[in-house]
Amino acid sequence: xKKLLLLxxxxxxxxxxxxxxxxxxxxxxxxxxxxxxxxxxKTKVNTTFESIDSTVVAxxxxxxxxxxxxxxxxxxxxxxxxNGYPFIADNAVIDIxxxxxxxSVGGTELNSNLSQFRKERNEIIKKFDDIFNRSKAExxxxxxxxxxxxxxxxxxKEYKNSGIEFFKENINNKAGELxxxxxxxxxxxxxxxxxxxxxxxETLNKDVFKETAExxxxxKTVAVGQYFVDxxxxxxxxxxxxxxxxxxxxxxVLVDFWASWCGPCREEIPTLIEVYKKYKNKNFEIVxxxxxxxxxxxxxxxxxxxxxxxxxxxxxxxxSEGARLYNVRAIPHTVLIDPQGIIIEKNLRGQExxxxxxxxxx
Numbered sequence: 001x002k003k004l005l006l007l008x009x010x011x012x013x014x015x016x017x018x019x020x021x022x023x024x025x026x027x028x029x030x031x032x033x034x035x036x037x038x039x040x041x042k043t044k045v046n047t048t049f050e051s052i053d054s055t056v057v058a059x060x061x062x063x064x065x066x067x068x069x070x071x072x073x074x075x076x077x078x079x080x081x082x083n084g085y086p087f088i089a090d091n092a093v094i095d096i097x098x099x100x101x102x103x104s105v106g107g108t109e110l111n112s113n114l115s116q117f118r119k120e121r122n123e124i125i126k127k128f129d130d131i132f133n134r135s136k137a138e139x140x141x142x143x144x145x146x147x148x149x150x151x152x153x154x155x156x157k158e159y160k161n162s163g164i165e166f167f168k169e170n171i172n173n174k175a176g177e178l179x180x181x182x183x184x185x186x187x188x189x190x191x192x193x194x195x196x197x198x199x200x201x202e203t204l205n206k207d208v209f210k211e212t213a214e215x216x217x218x219x220k221t222v223a224v225g226q227y228f229v230d231x232x233x234x235x236x237x238x239x240x241x242x243x244x245x246x247x248x249x250x251x252x253v254l255v256d257f258w259a260s261w262c263g264p265c266r267e268e269i270p271t272l273i274e275v276y277k278k279y280k281n282k283n284f285e286i287v288x289x290x291x292x293x294x295x296x297x298x299x300x301x302x303x304x305x306x307x308x309x310x311x312x313x314x315x316x317x318x319x320s321e322g323a324r325l326y327n328v329r330a331i332p333h334t335v336l337i338d339p340q341g342i343i344i345e346k347n348l349r350g351q352e353x354x355x356x357x358x359x360x361x362x
Contacts, residue, residue: 023089025064027076027096034098035060038079047319049075049084067091071110071174087111088174110175117166117179124162128155149350160186167195172203180208185329189219219327224346228255228337229325231289233312236299241312243287248341252284252360254353257322257333259291260301265332269305271350276309279361283339285309291331293317 025041034057041064042049052074053064068089075084076096085098087105094107102122105111132151135143163183170176184192193216196204203209222229231243247253256272258265276286290313292298298313314320322328326335336345336356348356 021091022065022067023091024093025074025076025087025089025096026093027062027064027098029057029060029062030097030099032060033080034078040077040079041066042075042077042084043072044075049077073174073178086178088114088178110170110173113166113170114175114178117162121159121162124155124159145351149352152350156186164191164195168198171195171199176203177206177208180212181329184212189216189223192216215327215329218325222326222335222343224343226343227341228335228343231312231322231325233289233314233321235310235312236302241310243289243312246285246287246310247337248339250283250339252279252339252357253337254284254286254348255326255335255337256286256288257291257326257328257331257335258288259331260297260305261292262331266305268332268349269307271353272309273306275354275357279357280309282361284357284361287312289313289320289322290315291317291320291323291328 027039029035037057039055039057039062040051041053042051044050053066055062055064057078066089068091071088071090073086074089075086076098077084085096085103087094087096088108088110090108090110092108094105094111096105097103102118104115104119106115128151132143132148135147160183163179163186167176167179167183170179184195187195192212196209196213196216199209204213220226228243228247232240235241243253243255247255254272254275258268272286275284286309288302288307288309288311290298290301290311292301292313292315295313295315298311298315301307302311314322326333332349334346334348334353335343336348338344345356
């Protein structure tokens with residue numbers, strides 16, 4: 001009898017423990033206008049987000065309760081906001097605070113580490129913004145193009161290195177999976193290969209890691225020293241044109257991957273206009289490949305920015321053939337092709353671009 005009672009107690013205790021294995025996502029928001037808005041809990045399947053649950057923000061709070069078999073990457077989306085807020089869903093109490101410009105997640109070690117990482121990266125951005133704005137405000141002649149290019153290069157180095165260090169520590173967990181594409185978008189092919197060498201076989205079999213490994217192989221086909229890969233897309237008139245209509249025809253060709261919605265791309269446009277005016281009659285051409293997703297906005301951007309060089313776009317956003325074939329993970333992105341069709345430089349911007357063209361087109 002005692003044995004039966006003991007077994008029954010163990011069964012009840014086991015059942016009670018299993019019932020506790022669930023997650024509770026307790027969210028707070030700082031923006032008043034989110035009150036009354038629908039909020040969604042979603043997961044990403046391939047390139048689309050699928051809804052798991054939904055509720056409504058009340059008194060600047062919301063809550064989701066559920067279970068996961070293993071840790072998963074979930075996202076919080078609001079009905080009136082385009083971007084989602086990723087976190088690691090595990091069977092625990094997870095606290096999410098969403099501010100106007102930043103958000104933080106706590107309750108588990110991985111989520112806390114991710115929040116600290118985001119905070120440190122935001123501090124890097126703020127540091128360099130402060131340097132730029134202080135120099136701009138002083139108006140003492142220090143805000144030269146050379147200074148801006150040097151500042152940008154220093155920022156890129158520090159920002160990239162912070163990602164690499166965090167990623168090395170988290171490559172084989174969900175934090176690494178979540179950050180993989182973000183971190184590697186700023187890395188060279190050899191750097192990515194070195195990171196992937198740290199991953200376990202189980203990690204490398206995940207779809208996002210398989211995709212990254214495939215992108216590394218694609219990147220090798222468009223590396224400096226390789227013959228350019230052809231692209232075919234509609235121009236502004238809807239006529240199909242090819243990159244080979246311009247590249248490999250005896251001119252230096254700068255392929256500019258951009259989009260009308262891209263702020264940094266717009267900031268780089270004055271430099272492109274300057275070099276185009278200077279060299280367009282001296283064996284030089286620019287070809288714009290846009291990652292726009294709306295045809296009219298693409299055309300309006302060209303007109304507004306006064307872009308006079310050839311343009312092409314398949315209006316497929318990040319699913320563009322240009323992104324796939326040239327492994328473009330961030331824009332603006334440039335590829336410089338010599339008169340024989342060989343890629344000789346990548347990602348030249350600002351003064352670096354001016355200096356290189358001055359050397360080539362004397």
